[in-house]
Amino acid sequence: MTDLSPTDLSATQLSATDLSALPDLALRTLGGSVLAASDESFAAKENLINPWTPRFSPETFGVKGQEYDGWETARRRPCRDGVPGDPGHDWALVRLGLPGVIRGVVVDTAWFKGNYPPHASVEACALDGHPSPSELADADWTEIVPRSPLTGDTAHAFPVDVERRFTHVRLRMLPDGGIARLRVHGEVVPDPSFLTGLTVDLAALENGARVTGCSDMFYSSPENMLFPGLARNQSEGWETARRRDDGNDWVVLRMAAPGRIAVAEFDTTHLKFNAPAAVSLSVSADAETWREILPRTRLQPDTRHRFRLDSDVEAGYVRADVHPDGGLARLRLWGTLTPSGERAVRERYEALT
């Protein structure tokens, strides 16, 4: 079994791999955006939040120079011997796709070897709604990573210890150069006004749901099933290895908050020869005692299946069993929060804002 419960990130020897146990709140595929940057002469600021591992090809020289899969600014020249220069430093402003408590930041200089910035720092702020870059410039910013030395072609992991919900971050590179990726790992803290009194997806990452364990994630993580929108290919869902025993694969989620599920959706889109033959669903208040609310039900490949559930059971956890193995692109659990679930999301938001 793979335990996906959050790791202890207070350890001093933190790595980018430790942090990747938590969702990257800035990721483009989770709704993040790079709103503005001081400069992007060599390579676009938007690359900072690409979901894939940074790529590099040694022979891709375009009209502006070598093409990097990252954010790269022009060389700044200091004012020297009476010759005017371009002092200062570069910055990029990022909106988190999922606001939340930031537990750590990864500044990855992958492939930037002769042109990485010698230092970087990161700040964060909280401004709900849809603020413009100029409104954000006047926000109340908190330094979450102090000015820190960088080396080339390295993923630098910085722990963050500020117990507050943030919506935006600002990356500064000092003075200039290239950074391939900015990863902002943390815990999602949704705005309760978009959860209470509504029918919502209790399994959505953006509503605060998390995977707590699974039997197998050989090809891809089950947390992919909780991403917004549709999977664009097989790799954007959950896929297990072929089982050669009599068992079956499963995943357990902690739902966004305690609630009642009215409709379960199992999407096998893009899984044409490796969809599970069948699925069943159970719920629990404590992740120990389980009650089945959808018996073993046949699935089709490459199909979005929806099942209306009669169950009125209140639950905080859900377990999906896939029989015997295979993949699911998305899992959606449409339902409503219980009064205690509504209270919990409201209190958490208020305590962190």
Ligand SMILES: NC(=O)NC(NC(N)=O)C(=O)[O-]
């Ligand atoms: N994109 C670039 O060409 N950058 C630079 N040069 C090379 N070769 O990467 C640089 O910083 O001068």
